[in-house]
Amino acid sequence: MKLTVNGTEHEVDVEDDMPLLWVLRDELNIKGVKYGCGVAQCGACTVHIDGEAVRSCQTAAADVWGDVTTIEGLGTPDAMHAVQQAWVEHQVAQCGYCQSGQMMQAASLLAINPAPTDADIDDAMNGNLCRCGTYPRIRAAVKTAATKLQEA
Amino acid sequence: MGRIGKIARRTFLVGSAAVVGGVAFGYYAYKRPVSNPLLNDLAEGEAALTPYVKIDSTGITLITPRADSGQGAYHVQAALIAEELDVELDQVSVDPGMPDPAYYNTALSAEAAPFRSTDDGFAADTTRGIMDAMMKFMGMQITGGSTTVPDSFEKLRLAGAVARETLKAAAAQQTGANVADLKTEKGAVILPGGGTLAYTELAATAATMDPVNDVVLRDPSTWRLVGKEMERVDILAKSTGTQRYGIDFEVEGMVHASVRTSPRRGMMNGFDAEAARVMRGVIDVVQVTDGVAAVADNTWRAIQAVNAIDVDWGPAPYPAEQDAHWQALSDSFNADQQDSRFRDDGDVDAVLEGAEVIEAEYRAPYLAHAPLEPISAVVQVTETRADVWTGTQIPRFVQTNVAKLTGLNADQVFVHVLMMGGSFGHRLEDRVVREATEIAMQMKGTPVKLTYSREEDTIQNDTRQIAMARGRGVVKDGKVEAYDLGIAMPSVVASQMGRQGLPVPGPDLQIVAGAWEQPMQIPNYRVTGYRAPELAPVSSWRSVGASTNGFFHDVFLDELIHAAGADPMEERMRLCWHDPSRKTLEAVAEMSNWGSDLGPNKGRGVAFCMSFGVPTAEVVEVTDVDGAIKIDKVWVAAEVGRVIDPINFENMVQGGIVWALGHAMNSEITYSDGMAEQRNYYDFEGMRLSQAPEIFVRGLENGDTVRGMGEPMVPPAAAALSNAIFAATGRRVREMPMNKHIDFV
Ligand code: FES
Numbered sequence: 001m002k003l004t005v006n007g008t009e010h011e012v013d014v015e016d017d018m019p020l021l022w023v024l025r026d027e028l029n030i031k032g033v034k035y036g037c038g039v040a041q042c043g044a045c046t047v048h049i050d051g052e053a054v055r056s057c058q059t060a061a062a063d064v065w066g067d068v069t070t071i072e073g074l075g076t077p078d079a080m081h082a083v084q085q086a087w088v089e090h091q092v093a094q095c096g097y098c099q100s101g102q103m104m105q106a107a108s109l110l111a112i113n114p115a116p117t118d119a120d121i122d123d124a125m126n127g128n129l130c131r132c133g134t135y136p137r138i139r140a141a142v143k144t145a146a147t148k149l150q151e152a
Numbered sequence: 153m154g155r156i157g158k159i160a161r162r163t164f165l166v167g168s169a170a171v172v173g174g175v176a177f178g179y180y181a182y183k184r185p186v187s188n189p190l191l192n193d194l195a196e197g198e199a200a201l202t203p204y205v206k207i208d209s210t211g212i213t214l215i216t217p218r219a220d221s222g223q224g225a226y227h228v229q230a231a232l233i234a235e236e237l238d239v240e241l242d243q244v245s246v247d248p249g250m251p252d253p254a255y256y257n258t259a260l261s262a263e264a265a266p267f268r269s270t271d272d273g274f275a276a277d278t279t280r281g282i283m284d285a286m287m288k289f290m291g292m293q294i295t296g297g298s299t300t301v302p303d304s305f306e307k308l309r310l311a312g313a314v315a316r317e318t319l320k321a322a323a324a325q326q327t328g329a330n331v332a333d334l335k336t337e338k339g340a341v342i343l344p345g346g347g348t349l350a351y352t353e354l355a356a357t358a359a360t361m362d363p364v365n366d367v368v369l370r371d372p373s374t375w376r377l378v379g380k381e382m383e384r385v386d387i388l389a390k391s392t393g394t395q396r397y398g399i400d401f402e403v404e405g406m407v408h409a410s411v412r413t414s415p416r417r418g419m420m421n422g423f424d425a426e427a428a429r430v431m432r433g434v435i436d437v438v439q440v441t442d443g444v445a446a447v448a449d450n451t452w453r454a455i456q457a458v459n460a461i462d463v464d465w466g467p468a469p470y471p472a473e474q475d476a477h478w479q480a481l482s483d484s485f486n487a488d489q490q491d492s493r494f495r496d497d498g499d500v501d502a503v504l505e506g507a508e509v510i511e512a513e514y515r516a517p518y519l520a521h522a523p524l525e526p527i528s529a530v531v532q533v534t535e536t537r538a539d540v541w542t543g544t545q546i547p548r549f550v551q552t553n554v555a556k557l558t559g560l561n562a563d564q565v566f567v568h569v570l571m572m573g574g575s576f577g578h579r580l581e582d583r584v585v586r587e588a589t590e591i592a593m594q595m596k597g598t599p600v601k602l603t604y605s606r607e608e609d610t611i612q613n614d615t616r617q618i619a620m621a622r623g624r625g626v627v628k629d630g631k632v633e634a635y636d637l638g639i640a641m642p643s644v645v646a647s648q649m650g651r652q653g654l655p656v657p658g659p660d661l662q663i664v665a666g667a668w669e670q671p672m673q674i675p676n677y678r679v680t681g682y683r684a685p686e687l688a689p690v691s692s693w694r695s696v697g698a699s700t701n702g703f704f705h706d707v708f709l710d711e712l713i714h715a716a717g718a719d720p721m722e723e724r725m726r727l728c729w730h731d732p733s734r735k736t737l738e739a740v741a742e743m744s745n746w747g748s749d750l751g752p753n754k755g756r757g758v759a760f761c762m763s764f765g766v767p768t769a770e771v772v773e774v775t776d777v778d779g780a781i782k783i784d785k786v787w788v789a790a791e792v793g794r795v796i797d798p799i800n801f802e803n804m805v806q807g808g809i810v811w812a813l814g815h816a817m818n819s820e821i822t823y824s825d826g827m828a829e830q831r832n833y834y835d836f837e838g839m840r841l842s843q844a845p846e847i848f849v850r851g852l853e854n855g856d857t858v859r860g861m862g863e864p865m866v867p868p869a870a871a872a873l874s875n876a877i878f879a880a881t882g883r884r885v886r887e888m889p890m891n892k893h894i895d896f897v
């Protein structure tokens with residue numbers, strides 16, 4: 001089957017029910033997307049499909065309905081997305097393992113809702129677990145990113 | 153202060169302790185200088201100035217042997233070296249290096265000796281010194297016990313300073329200039345005329361010289377990096393998805409494995425892998441100790457295949473049902489099982505006799521570590537060497553265990569430590585490496601990556617200890633008059649070291665840690681530890697014994713203070729004799745505006761615990777929202793001697809509060825049919841973002857010893873929450889997880 005990831009089209013030969021997460025990580029060697037729970041409980045595997053945040057561990061390869069963007073496609077160290085810039089500014093990460101998913105979730109929230117309230121942020125980000133407990137900084141960084149995007 | 157002479161003097165102190173009993177012999181044997189691990193591994197033109205700095209013609213590498221599980225340890229270690237070496241953090245690379253005895257961890261052994269951290273008498277120092285020697289002997293390269301900062305604080309700066317002075321000497325030799333006229337900046341020696349010689353150009357000359365050991369550490373007032381706001385060395389990678397973790401590691405020709413071992417932590421009777429063997433991508437099904445592994449061409453296929461194996465598991469070596477675990481603890485409060493009574497002031501029995509005694513019982517459950525990155529290891533075994541790539545806090549044990557399993561010598565086993573997606577103590581165990589090695593031995597030459605599914609990671613977790621405490625106390629004239637606390641738990645140290653084949657004689661200090669050594673002056677004050685029998689496997693969980701005992705000790709104190717009719721903050725301050733500790737209470741009172749009116753349905757609770765030598769006071773503020781508790785705000789003040797990296801300090805402390813409160817609210821591991829009943833984050837959740845309070849942090853710098861802050865924020869947090877719930881609702885929650893007794897928003 002064909003998959004477009006971060007603007008590049010790939011041909012992959014996998015089972016229909018292989019989760020997108022593992023197609024990305026093991027077949028395409030795109031490692032920014034993380035495995036945390038495999039059952040939609042942690043958000044570490046969050047990617048965008050046609051701009052919408054989805055849990056790649058719960059998306060079967062055959063069901064991918066559009067272009068996939070991973071954290072690597074959101075921005076790079078040399079050309080960061082506003083969300084990534086905000087994450088650097090606030091030094092959000094501890095272990096950092098959850099943060100790809102957090103940033104992908106935040107980016108999709110801000111694309112839909114450029115000026116989220118605290119309650120909007122709570123709602124949108126609640127499915128993304130951070131075992132290191134960086135939540136105070138995630139909240140602050142989402143707000144900074146919102147401001148950056150509005151100014152841009 | 154800070155001269156190399158101080159280090160020498162400390163060694164001398166250990167030497168003086170050689171006259172004390174049997175330790176004397178030990179000391180003589182341990183005293184041999186530790187070899188420099190880098191010397192073996194150096195290429196032509198490279199100079200290893202000290203074990204922590206490596207410079208060659210292509211660059212400068214700072215070697216940071218304490219593992220980084222997310223708490224910024226690499227950064228802190230690098231900053232300490234860079235401060236004295238005069239390099240910028242963006243000029244260097246940071247490498248955890250190979251495991252070696254030269255990286256023994258002195259601060260960890262200081263906590264293992266039975267002296268209070270507030271106890272600075274000669275006997276205490278001497279015994280800590282002996283434990284130092286012990287640690288050197290065992291070559292423990294362990295990251296744990298919040299020891300990275302205290303262990304590194306002097307050693308790493310000294311390493312940087314010795315390297316700098318040696319490079320200056322090399323520049324003097326190369327140019328004929330006078331060393332006194334040389335300066336250093338940004339990775340280069342500045343010559344008198346203004347020209348520069350990069351360190352990388354001096355490495356070859358420096359290699360031919362004796363290191364300059366007569367160095368004076370810089371005065372803190374001149375520091376450029378330490379104590380200042382810095383950008384963590386890993387923050388860019390971790391903000392762009394480019395940081396690589398153990399689970400991301402790949403080598404050419406690697407296969408993927410997943411494993412299931414007994415969910416009852418016992419034996420495997422047999423298995424039928426017929427269905428698994430024919431699944432797509434499956435390469436093999438092999439046996440490991442007490443379990444079975446599927447090897448495939450991708451992680452998901454390996455997990456699917458191992459789950460398709462039909463296995464017959466034997467019984468658990470501990471009680472099958474949770475109730476029996478609690479019963480075992482309850483039955484442990486007796487003289488035969490008494491493990492320690494290091495605290496016994498006044499005459500508790502006499503005061504309790506005939507008085508109106510306040511009694512309470514407390515419980516804390518088993519808990520999983522559940523870092524977000526499931527554990528994994530890549531192992532390759534050949535006839536002549538083994539390579540291990542994994543995120544571990546115990547590289548030396550890993551090396552030893554892989555050598556044992558493979559029959560290779562330890563120096564044929566190469567452990568490459570990778571970045572960890574959290575640990576919280578989880579990676580102080582190494583079963584994943586042992587299992588990966590067992591698989592790799594059955595496919596010699598092929599690198600095998602073993603990845604646990606989240607479910608396997610949860611079921612096989614060596615949990616936080618289960619614990620129970622019983623308090624009895626008396627109040628008089630508005631004051632706490634007698635305080636008697638008994639704590640029962642299985643020995644974490646025995647369970648954990650037992651898996652490494654190391655016997656641990658004597659009492660287990662962790663059974664009473666966070667309780668017996670509190671700097672409180674209660675006229676009649678007793679803390680007794682009871683050793684419960686070994687139950688389910690237990691291991692070090694962020695703050696270890698204090699994670700349960702900080703809760704028990706302080707909530708019971710709070711109950712007595714309320715019974716006495718005293719103010720919780722003022723009475724704690726009155727009872728606290730240790731000045732730096734009292735200052736944390738004063739700070740947190742001021743920060744939280746303690747005593748001000750909160751309005752209806754709100755309450756504040758304060759708690760204090762000294763653990764790992766760090767006095768920590770916390771205030772939690774909650775609102776009762778129609779019968780459900782909302783945690784609004786938390787204030788933390790901790791005495792750490794010195795804050796090395798203020799931003800990361802705040803982040804780590806906030807995270808530790810989220811960690812402690814999340815588990816206190818809603819998490820436990822329970823056993824039924826001999827198996828952990830929890831499988832994944834749906835039944836072991838912790839705190840979510842919407843529940844996270846505002847958290848205000850202050851690091852105090854009144855003490856003279858630098859202390860690590862990876863754990864000490866944890867023990868008081870649950871106590872402060874319980875105390876706040878009492879203040880808001882009048883209900884006393886004595887058991888974790890608290891959602892068994894009260895709802896949370
Ligand atoms: S791995 Fe997909 S939500 Fe956890």
Ligand code: FES
Nearest residue numbers: 096098130131132
């Ligand atoms: S930073 Fe470690 S899990 Fe979020």
